Structure formats: C-alpha cells, structure tokens
C-alpha cells in the first residue's frame with residue numbers, strides 16, 4: 033500500500049530544521065511535520081515570506097510549534113550561524129531542501145557557482161556544522177533534496193564552478209547529483225565512523241512551485257506550458273521528503289520519489305539512483321573537495 037500522510041508517526045518529541053521553508057516543497061514539508069507535533073525551524077532568506085509562511089501554518093494549526101530562522105545560503109557565515117542556533121534547539125531531523133534552478137551565471141559570497149553553492153555546498157556545511165548536535169539526539173535523520181535532473185548530471189571535477197562555459201541546466205543537474213551523492217556518502221561515513229545518522233534523499237518529480245521562475249524566462253514559460261499535463265501539486269511533491277524524514281524503518285541511504293510513469297508524479301516510493309550517483313569513488317572525492325572548498329572539516333576522522 034502506498035505511503036500517505038497518515039503514516040507519519042507522532043512527532044511531538046522531534047525538532048526539524050527545513051531549509052527553503054518559506055515556499056513550495058519546504059513550506060508543505062514544514063506544515064505536515066508541524067501537524068504531527070514536531071517543532072519546526074523554518075529557514076529562509078526572506079523574513080517577510082517567513083512571516084507569511086508562519087501565518088499560513090498557524091492559521092490552520094493554532095498550536096503549531098513553528099519559528100522562522102533567517103539564512104542566506106549564498107553566505108556560509110549565515111549557514112554556520114543557523115547551525116549554531118538550530119543545534120542549541122536539539123534538532124534531530126534536517127531537511128536540506130532549499131534550491132534554485134537554471135539561474136544566470138553568478139557567484140556566492142565564497143565564490144562558488146550559484147547553484148552548486150546554494151543547492152549543495154551550503155547544505156554540506158550546514159550538515160557538517162550540525163553533525164555533533166545531531167549525533168547527540170536519538171535517531172537523527174538527514175534528508176537531501178535531489179531531482180530527476182541528477183540522471184543527466186555530471187560532476188566536472190576539472191571545472192566544478194562551471195567557469196569554462198556556463199550552462200544553467202547542466203549546473204543545476206550537477207548540484208542535484210552532488211546532493212544525491214552526498215546523501216549516499218554521508219550514510220557510508222556514518223556507518224564507518226558510528227555517527228548514528230540515517231541519511232536519505234528524496235525528489236518530488238515535477239511539482240508546481242516557484243522553482244521554474246528562479247531560472248530563465250524561457251524555462252519558466254516551458255515549465256508553465258507542460259505543468260498542467262505532467263506535474264502535481266507542491267503538497268504531493270513534498271510526500272517523498274516527508275516519507276524520508278519520518279518513516280521509522282527507513283533503509284540506509286535510500287532515495288524516494290513519485291512512483292508514477294518516469295517518476296514525474298504519483299504516490300511516493302523508492303526512486304531510481306543513477307549509476308553515477310551510487311558510485312562510491314567519485315562521491316568520496318566530492319566529499320574531500322567539498323571539505324577543502326568550504327574549509328569545513330566534517331566530523332573527526334571523516
């Protein structure tokens with residue numbers, strides 16, 4: 033039988049941190065975690081949108097324990113500060129959800145290509161900064177948002193920042209492949225070092241959100257034209273994330289998505305991991321490169 037929202041267990045003793053929680057999938061994920069009693073720290077870059085998101089949830093659920101946590105994922109100083117605040121509040125579920133797609137070429141505060149920086153490297157640092165806090169909690173869980181785009185993605189170790197010819201969608205696919213590789217590698221390292229985490233990944237298929245509008249006008253127009261036929265709602269798109277964040281008996285390093293044709297929509301279930309994403313050697317290399325780039329040692333002996 034397909035997993036549904038009714039399968040989410042009671043979460044009154046859990047605290048979740050969701051990035052990109054002010055809109056789209058992150059807002060839906062936060063709403064359902066809060067509905068089951070979790071304390072939810074909703075991280076985003078826009079306080080006005082943050083207030084609106086809190087109001088939407090509180091209007092529906094007056095007793096919801098939700099707060100807004102500011103973070104600009106283009107700036108690792110704010111990511112580290114978020115980790116400190118969240119760690120002090122006993123976070124045990126981390127949903128690395130925020131992302132942008134197909135944006136014009138740009139750089140984050142640390143000089144990373146925008147999509148690699150926002151979608152992946154910021155979450156690498158957030159997870160690493162929260163590692164000790166997560167480990168101190170019972171059954172900690174980390175969920176990475178990937179995408180069907182990972183199937184076409186390649187990690188270009190010779191030009192990770194896409195300086196030699198920027199293709200917006202290729203850079204997006206690289207960042208989403210990196211997230212899936214990160215989820216797999218985090219599980220391998222937690223098993224090796226006894227960190228006690230369960231690391232999982234999820235993708236929403238094609239969900240109607242603002243993501244398309246973060247990229248080019250052509251992409252937004254194309255997305256708008258096909259969405260009525262091939263997409264499902266943000267609420268439906270959030271189900272794989274919710275499954276990955278809350279199912280008690282989750283297999284290690286699992287990947288979840290819609291189970292309809294081509295995993296574009298449908299009820300949540302196991303998703304296809306590309307050979308590239310499952311290969312341990314490039315994932316270990318990406319981990320080491322990410323530590324060097326962000327100057328962020330990730331756990332003792334990692």
Ligand SMILES: NC(=O)c1ccc[n+]([C@@H]2O[C@H](COP(=O)([O-])OP(=O)(O)OC[C@H]3O[C@@H](n4cnc5c(N)ncnc54)[C@H](OP(=O)(O)O)[C@@H]3O)[C@@H](O)[C@H]2O)c1
Pocket residue numbers: 051052053054055056057058075076077078081103104105106129130131132133150151177178179180235236237238239240241242243244246269
């Ligand atoms: N929708 C889909 O069909 C689809 C498909 C595959 C994968 N995904 C993945 O799902 C995740 C959520 O996307 P979505 O569809 O829900 O998109 P969305 O509606 O555009 O929401 C993205 C969220 O991320 C936040 N965000 C973006 N850049 C940020 C930054 N620099 N610092 C802090 N927060 C930032 C946004 O804040 P603002 O509103 O302030 O910009 C927003 O809250 C992404 O990782 C995306 O790659 C989505």
